[in-house]
Amino acid sequence: MKSYLKNIWHGVTTTAKGMRLTWRHFMTKPTTIQYPDPGEETYFSPYERGLHEFEPEKCIVCYLCAKACPVDCIRIEEDKGERKGKQKVLTVYEIDYNKCLFCELCVDPCPVDCIHMGQQYDLASFDRTEHVKIDFMNGEGPWRTAKTSAHPDAGLRGHLEGKD
Numbered sequence: 001m002k003s004y005l006k007n008i009w010h011g012v013t014t015t016a017k018g019m020r021l022t023w024r025h026f027m028t029k030p031t032t033i034q035y036p037d038p039g040e041e042t043y044f045s046p047y048e049r050g051l052h053e054f055e056p057e058k059c060i061v062c063y064l065c066a067k068a069c070p071v072d073c074i075r076i077e078e079d080k081g082e083r084k085g086k087q088k089v090l091t092v093y094e095i096d097y098n099k100c101l102f103c104e105l106c107v108d109p110c111p112v113d114c115i116h117m118g119q120q121y122d123l124a125s126f127d128r129t130e131h132v133k134i135d136f137m138n139g140e141g142p143w144r145t146a147k148t149s150a151h152p153d154a155g156l157r158g159h160l161e162g163k164d
């Protein structure tokens with residue numbers, strides 16, 4: 001009889017413990033993000049490695065980033081016939097996101113700190129050919145977005161606000 005009552009008591013207390021945990025989670029705000037609903041912005045670590053951000057006016061066309069890339073997915077072209085003083089003129093800076101590993105190995109070698117890993121992660125599209133290769137010199141890509149961890153002040157948002 002004693003062990004029978006003990007078993008009942010054990011069942012009640014363990015159920016109460018489990019329900020306490022259940023209720024705690026029931027009352028907590030869910031962390032699920034309803035992507036892609038408007039206003040549903042998620043938190044990113046400052047170390048997030050999303051689509052690149054590029055500052056073309058700083059680039060000295062040294063090709064160090066392309067040489068460091070382990071999968072050879074950066075294509076750089078310059079205008080051989082034109083120079084701005086001693087400065088080469090960049091015409092194409094394209095990254096093939098079919099191949100990119102988001103490894104960040106292209107960022108460190110840059111002597112002028114003009115290529116960064118951004119926080120744009122959204123590569124979803126309805127067409128496979130869209131967004132796969134981004135030419136940053138053609139106004140494509142999310143370069144200089146406001147979310148960059150490398151340059152929080154130099155963002156597209158800040159750029160547009162400066163124009164208004």
Ligand code: SF4
Pocket residue numbers: 068069070071072073074095099100101102103104105106107
């Ligand atoms: S993140 Fe890595 S794979 Fe992508 S372009 Fe840079 S070096 Fe290449």
Ligand code: SF4
Pocket residue numbers: 058059060061062063064065066076109110111112113114115
């Ligand atoms: S390493 Fe920097 S400066 Fe050199 S080509 Fe790449 S982005 Fe331009």
